[in-house]
Amino acid sequence: MTATRRAAILIGVFFLLTEIGAIAARLLYAPVLTIPGYVLGSGRDPLVYTGVLFEVLLVIAVVGTAVAAYPVLARHNRAVALAYVTARILEAAIITLGTLSLLTVLMLRQQPHAEPGALETVADALLALQDGTLLFGPGLALGIGSILLASLMYTSRLVPRGIAVLGLAGGAVITLSTVAVIFGLYGQFSAIGLVVALPVFVWEISLALWLIFKGFNTAALERMPRRSVDAAGAEVAS
Structure with a gap:
């Protein structure tokens, strides 16, 4: 198996892990988002903590897609x-900020002598911050990153152009949607927003499966120059 074939499989696996991490995390930490006064409860919620771990998996996978593809x-x-x-590192950093805000809400539950009203106010602020990170991380940064990756795939022909076009369209749509939400045209979690x-979800799944089972277009790879470093340390094409 060649290095580029291994890279294609690794990129595809990382993309699948981003979807698994994002969906599982959202489902598992739902109690924090949906239960009124959750911060006033006691004890540790294992589902929510598991959701935080899936968020960590998501962050690793987001960075992994870019590092493996570069x-x-x-x-x-x-x-x-x-x-x-x-773009992917920025997305991962924003997701991490949102994860830390959720983790802080969980930590606040362990403050036995805190004033309930103050706890709820702080928790609401942290959850609002988490909503903002969803808007700018898996929203704006993801959209821009998808456009960049899809444009590279389109011009290089490393994957079928139909898949690349789907990425261009998906990235553009989610980027414009984020802007629309910022200007209040519809809600972040409305039916339109979903x-x-x-x-972009279909684009990532399609790309992942193609790379895992088919790999990069061999002819396109052969047309690409191989880059090396000269004696002065500058990158040159060969």
Whole structure:
């Protein structure tokens, strides 16, 4: 198995893990979001803590997609490949901030002498912050990253152009949707907001499965220059 074939499989696996981590985390920490006065309860909620662990898995997988893809994508366009890595790292950082806000709510439940009204106020603020991270992480940063990756896949022909076009459309739609939510055109968790997230979800699943079972287009790889470093430390194409 060649290095690029292994890279394709790894990228596909990381993309699948992002979907598993995001969906599982959202389902598992639902009590924090849906139970009124959750912070005033006592004890540790194992489901919510498990959800936090899935968020950690999501962060690792988000960064993993970019790190695994960079060596291949940089052979086609180093600047755009680096921009994609940056977008994914930004997304991971924003998700981490949201995870920490949820974890802080759980920690607040362990404060036996805190004033209930103050606890609820702080918890509400932390949950609002978590909503904001969902908007700018798996919303805006994800959309921009999807456009960057899909554009590289389209111009390089590493995967079928139909998959790349789906990524371009999905990334554009979720980015525009985020802007629409910011301006109050509809709610973040409204039916419209969920529907517009579907194209980017389908793009990531389609790309993941193609890379795992088919890999990169061999002819496209052969057309790409191989990059090395000269005696002065500068990157050169060969």
